[in-house]
Amino acid sequence: MKILAYPLTVLYFIAFGLTLLIFHPILWISHRVFGYHTLEKTVNILQFCLLRCLNILGTRFTYNNPYNIDTDAPVIIVANHQSMYDISPIMWFMRKHHPKFISKIELGKGIPSVSYNLRHGGSALIDRKNPRQSIKAISDFSKFINETNYAAVIFPEGTRSKNGHPKPFQRRGLQTLIKNIPTATVVPLTINNSWKTLRYGKFPMGLGANITLTVHKPLKIATFANTDELIDSVEHTITSHVQP
Structure with a gap:
């Protein structure tokens, strides 16, 4: 299986790189000519194409969401990484x-399509070495x-877990979001098997991973006595569903 991973990883990197390069000017035109909402739609198409690139490696995706989450109120999605x-x-x-x-500031430069969307698509770029900048960026992000x-x-x-075991x-950061978006619905999300795409390191990539996203019961901030109680509940829900 690992031998097969070498040529398939090369094919994946070619497809991945070309996708980012092709979409970069499309994102720029979408944003500068047609505006923010067109940029969002273009970004969604980009994500669909990036998932298809991962199919080259035999990667599959399973999305489990039995809940009807309100789109007329802000949402805080909390996930393991x-x-x-x-x-x-x-x-997608x-x-x-x-x-x-909320991404590290280093990702805001140098990556075709990805960096452009992070800078102009409404995300927050934080400097982990500068707590004051990070808190301000998250506060501004919360208002948006x-x-x-x-x-x-x-x-x-x-930081990412290299073996899937949650940290x-x-x-x-989560406390700041909850404080600044008190009307939000908090949605715990457990991700499984994403780490297996990098089980051998960056090259070759792992084959046949079934990346699973499981949405858990949405939580209203107002129903908890305090922020720590809410975060405890969210952390337990997410981590208890991480598969070894």
């Missing part, structure tokens, strides 16, 4: 909620989510 391949499935399968991300009734996506672990939540 296993690899960079968590992003496109969330953006939850696209009706217009998911926006509140005004648009979009979804804020946060990975409270802070303890770093709470400050």
